[in-house]
Amino acid sequence: MTVCLRVYPDRDPQLVAVDADIPQVSVLDLGVTRGDGVFEVLTVVDGRPQAVGPHLRRLANSAAMMDLPPVDLELIGQAARRVADAEYRAGQAHELLVKVVVTRGIEDAAPPSCTCWVVAFPNPDHSRERREGIDVVTLDRGFPHDIAARAPWLLAGAKTLSYAVNKAALREAARRGADDVLFTSSDGYVLEGPSSSLLARFGTRMWTPATAQGVLRGTTQGSAFEYLGRRGFATGEALLRAEALEQADALWLASSSRLIAPIRTLDGRALSVDHGLTDAMNEALLARTE
Amino acid sequence: MTVCLRVYPDRDPQLVAVDADIPQVSVLDLGVTRGDGVFEVLTVVDGRPQAVGPHLRRLANSAAMMDLPPVDLELIGQAARRVADAEYRAGQAHELLVKVVVTRGIEDAAPPSCTCWVVAFPNPDHSRERREGIDVVTLDRGFPHDIAARAPWLLAGAKTLSYAVNKAALREAARRGADDVLFTSSDGYVLEGPSSSLLARFGTRMWTPATAQGVLRGTTQGSAFEYLGRRGFATGEALLRAEALEQADALWLASSSRLIAPIRTLDGRALSVDHGLTDAMNEALLARTE
Numbered sequence: 001m002t003v004c005l006r007v008y009p010d011r012d013p014q015l016v017a018v019d020a021d022i023p024q025v026s027v028l029d030l031g032v033t034r035g036d037g038v039f040e041v042l043t044v045v046d047g048r049p050q051a052v053g054p055h056l057r058r059l060a061n062s063a064a065m066m067d068l069p070p071v072d073l074e075l076i077g078q079a080a081r082r083v084a085d086a087e088y089r090a091g092q093a094h095e096l097l098v099k100v101v102v103t104r105g106i107e108d109a110a111p112p113s114c115t116c117w118v119v120a121f122p123n124p125d126h127s128r129e130r131r132e133g134i135d136v137v138t139l140d141r142g143f144p145h146d147i148a149a150r151a152p153w154l155l156a157g158a159k160t161l162s163y164a165v166n167k168a169a170l171r172e173a174a175r176r177g178a179d180d181v182l183f184t185s186s187d188g189y190v191l192e193g194p195s196s197s198l199l200a201r202f203g204t205r206m207w208t209p210a211t212a213q214g215v216l217r218g219t220t221q222g223s224a225f226e227y228l229g230r231r232g233f234a235t236g237e238a239l240l241r242a243e244a245l246e247q248a249d250a251l252w253l254a255s256s257s258r259l260i261a262p263i264r265t266l267d268g269r270a271l272s273v274d275h276g277l278t279d280a281m282n283e284a285l286l287a288r289t290e
Numbered sequence: 291m292t293v294c295l296r297v298y299p300d301r302d303p304q305l306v307a308v309d310a311d312i313p314q315v316s317v318l319d320l321g322v323t324r325g326d327g328v329f330e331v332l333t334v335v336d337g338r339p340q341a342v343g344p345h346l347r348r349l350a351n352s353a354a355m356m357d358l359p360p361v362d363l364e365l366i367g368q369a370a371r372r373v374a375d376a377e378y379r380a381g382q383a384h385e386l387l388v389k390v391v392v393t394r395g396i397e398d399a400a401p402p403s404c405t406c407w408v409v410a411f412p413n414p415d416h417s418r419e420r421r422e423g424i425d426v427v428t429l430d431r432g433f434p435h436d437i438a439a440r441a442p443w444l445l446a447g448a449k450t451l452s453y454a455v456n457k458a459a460l461r462e463a464a465r466r467g468a469d470d471v472l473f474t475s476s477d478g479y480v481l482e483g484p485s486s487s488l489l490a491r492f493g494t495r496m497w498t499p500a501t502a503q504g505v506l507r508g509t510t511q512g513s514a515f516e517y518l519g520r521r522g523f524a525t526g527e528a529l530l531r532a533e534a535l536e537q538a539d540a541l542w543l544a545s546s547s548r549l550i551a552p553i554r555t556l557d558g559r560a561l562s563v564d565h566g567l568t569d570a571m572n573e574a575l576l577a578r579t580e
Contacts (some may be wrong), residue, residue, distance in 0.1 A: 004317060025315040025322050027294060027407050032315050033391065034453040035325025066454065067461050101323065117317050142433045142444045144476065151430045153462040155455055162452030163324040164356065165445055171357050172443040186434065186476075 003087040005079045007116040009072040015079050020119055029115055031103025035162030037115075038062035041195075042080060043123065043220070043256040043285075044096035047088030049080050050256075050288045054219040058159060059100060061217075065158040068104060069114060076100055079118040087120035095123035095286075097257055103161065126258040130282050133264030133273045134179040134253065138190070138242060139169050145185035145239070148214030156214025166194030180253060182266070189213060190240045196255035197221035200240060200248045201274065207238040220254040220285065227284040250274040252281075259285050293377040295369045297406040299362040305369050310409055319405055321393025325452030327405075328352035331485075332370060333413065333510070333546040333575075334386035337378030339370050340546075340578045344509040348449060349390060351507075355448040358394060359404060366390055369408040377410035385413035385576075387547055393451065416548040420572050423554030423563045424469040424543065428480070428532060429459050435475035435529070438504030446504025456484030470543060472556070479503060480530045486545035487511035490530060490538045491564065500527040510544040510575065517574040540564040542571075549575050 004020040018024055030036035040055045056073040063071050080098045087096050103115040148156040155162075169181045182198060183191040190198060190209050197218030200207045206228050211217050225235040245251060251263040251271060260281045262273040294310040308314055320326035330345045346363040353361050370388045377386050393405040438446040445452075459471045472488060473481040480488060480499050487508030490497045496518050501507050515525040535541060541553040541561060550571045552563040 002318070020317055023313045023315050024317050025313050025319070027310055027314050027391070027409055028292070029315070029322070030457075032319070032322040032327075032393070032451065033329070033389070034457055035451050036454050036457050039323070066458065099323070101317070103322070119317055139443055140441050142437050142441055142446075144432075147432050151432055153429055153455065153458040154432045155458050156432075158454075160452075160454040161322065161325050162450075162454035164326050164448075164450040164452035165443065167320075167324055167326050168356065168443040168445050 001087065001090050002119055002121045003083045003090065004117055004119040005083050007075060007079050007118060009075055010113070014075055015082065024117065025115065026106055028106050029103055030105060030107050031101065031115060031161055033107065035160060035164070037101060037103030037161040038066060038068065038159055039102070039161055040100045040159065041256045042098040042100070043259070044084040044088065044098055044120065045286055045288065046094060047085050048290060049084045049098055050285070050290060051219040051223055052077050052080060052290060054217070054222055058217055058219065059102070062158040062160065063102060065152070065155060066160060068102065071102055076116070076118065083118050083120035091122060093122045096120050097123045101161070123257055126261070129179070129258055129261045130278065133262040135177065135265045136180050136182050136253065136263045137173050137176050137178040137267050138182045138184050139172060140186060141183040141191055142186055143214065144187045145189040145191070145213045148212065157211065157216060159216055169194050184242050185213065188242050190242050190245060191215050193253050193255070196253035196258070199224065199252040199254055199260070200245060201250045201277070202248055204232065205234045207236060207240060210237040210239055213239070218254055220256055220259060223285055223288060224254055224260060224281050227281060250277070252278065291377065291380050292409060292411045293373045293380065294407055294409040295373050297365060297369050297408060299365055300403070304365055305372065314407065315405065316396055318396050319393055320395060320397050321391065321405060321451055323397065325450060325454070327391060327393030327451040328356060328358065328449055329392070329451055330390045330449065331546045332388040332390070333549070334374040334378065334388055334410065335576055335578065336384060337375050338580060339374045339388055340580060341509040341513055342367050342370060342580060344507070344512055348507055348509065349392070352448040352450065353392060355442065355445060356450060358392065361392055366406070366408065373408050373410035381412060383412040386410050387413045391451070413547055416551070419469070419548055419551045420568065423552040425467065425555045426470045426472050426543065426553045427463050427466050427468040427557055428472045428474050429462060430476060431473040431481055432476055433504065434477045435479040435481070435503045438502065447501065447506060449506055459484050474532050475503065478532050480532050480535060481505050483543050483545070486543035486548070489514065489542040489544055489550070490535060491540045491567070492538055494522065495524045497526060497528040497530060500529055503529070508544055510546055510549060513575055513578060514544055514550060514571050517571060540567070542568065
């Protein structure tokens with residue numbers, strides 16, 4: 001099923017259960033007319049939403065980059081826990097997803113008021129990708145790697161509802177027979193996937209592309225790095241040239257839904273898959289208590 | 291008021307009048323969760339939608355670039371005429387706008403089915419901008435001018451619902467004390483506004499930036515060029531370097547809502563405004579019979 005709560009920070013009650021099968025969004029809402037809003041997707045294990053703090057901080061950061069009013073993070077966190085709990089009680093699914101959406105609201109409404117909802121639904125089964133790995137192609141994101149600081153209006157590094165390019169890139173990957181995309185900058189640095197972060201292992205060091213390049217701070221990557229730190233890995237952000245990936249011992253894409261998926265081919269070139277470390281990272285992620 | 295028709299190409303009746311003040315869009319619709327859809331905005335004069343053919347062709351082109359199923363253009367055109375007529379009868383507004391939205395529909399719905407609606411509402415009063423002109427700043431769009439052919443997954447030249455960057459650019463313009471934006475390519479060519487086309491007059495020649503650069507084909511610009519052709523102007527598309535605009539005799543931004551607005555300052559530099567030609571173009575546009 002799909003449990004949905006509308007969030008009204010300024011009304012009473014502030015959280016209202018609604019039927020996700022009944023339309024809830026106006027045709028005049030800027031979320032749908034302009035992709036003008038922000039979102040997060042949290043993974044839920046046995047009813048408990050994971051990495052809530054990092055997700056909410058990233059939501060607040062995206063909203064600030066979009067000049068949206070401050071988001072009531074405590075209320076949204078409470079809503080996320082409530083929908084996760086209700087959906088888990090209804091279906092007992094081991095893994096769920098919770099999506100949080102905040103739009104700029106109805107165009108020209110007075111006073112302006114964001115539209116916000118939180119919805120929980122089962123996570124598709126990703127066990128095959130986690131076990132066998134995924135085929136990835138690199139695609140040019142079109143921007144140089146230093147665009148975020150120079151041109152903040154391009155919203156590089158904000159998780160907005162304007163995801164049409166990310167979806168188009170995934171269709172291009174499918175046309176090339178691949179499962180997913182690794183975006184590169186126009187000047188040859190690796191960035192991120194359309195909805196994932198890159199992890200690159202060089203010996204006992206694990207790097208992810210620097211967020212200063214307009215790359216989203218990965219929540220799943222962050223949890224994985226905490227685990228890897230406990231295992232003795234050196235972890236950090238780096239500027240990584242695309243050709244430097246040829247020297248990596250292993251590569252992964254990390255995301256809330258699929259967790260850690262090893263890259264088994266990159267642009268058709270076979271990579272060695274580190275099954276042991278992959279399984280260990282996913283077990284650690286699935287064992288998070290929050 | 292706001293007259294709205296839902297469009298169901300595969301149902302009976304195919305056009306259903308709905309209340310725009312009641313939510314019509316699901317929280318699971320890819321239009322709102324991913325900005326995954328296309329749109330057009332048509333101007334309506336005395337109840338008659340303008341440039342319907344060019345708008346519908348551009349909608350079909352955007353949909354094709356997004357790998358959306360073919361759009362029933364005849365039905366959407368019929369819907370546009372119906373909402374324009376009903377809204378005009380209700381309010382007698384001289385100028386209206388009609389917005390057409392087609393989304394990819396509910397995620398993972400079986401069978402997949404686009405969500406489509408057409409809505410009419412009064413056009414805000416733009417007489418001041420048409421008469422006095424607008425202050426415009428150039429902003430880097432981040433892409434080189436030849437990106438569209440090289441990286442079609444970036445959807446340059448598709449009019450998608452993912453307009454967050456266009457809105458952010460307008461907020462940046464407001465921060466700089468300006469009314470609107472002229473995007474430039476990362477390699478120094480002028481492109482278009484967030485929702486407008488550039489017209490640049492050099493003597494008796496009138497240029498607009500080449501659509502091959504991932505610039506939308508302007509419907510209002512197209513009508514204006516037809517008029518200018520009848521007046522003896524040479525019109526066409528061109529690759530225009532930003533610095534070449536300093537040699538232009540006059541510049542305008544053309545859009546469905548504001549029609550032809552003269553640029554009176556560009557990045558703070560005063561430009562001469564050709565009031566006579568501006569008024570003549572707007573009169574010609576407002577006199578279109580379709």
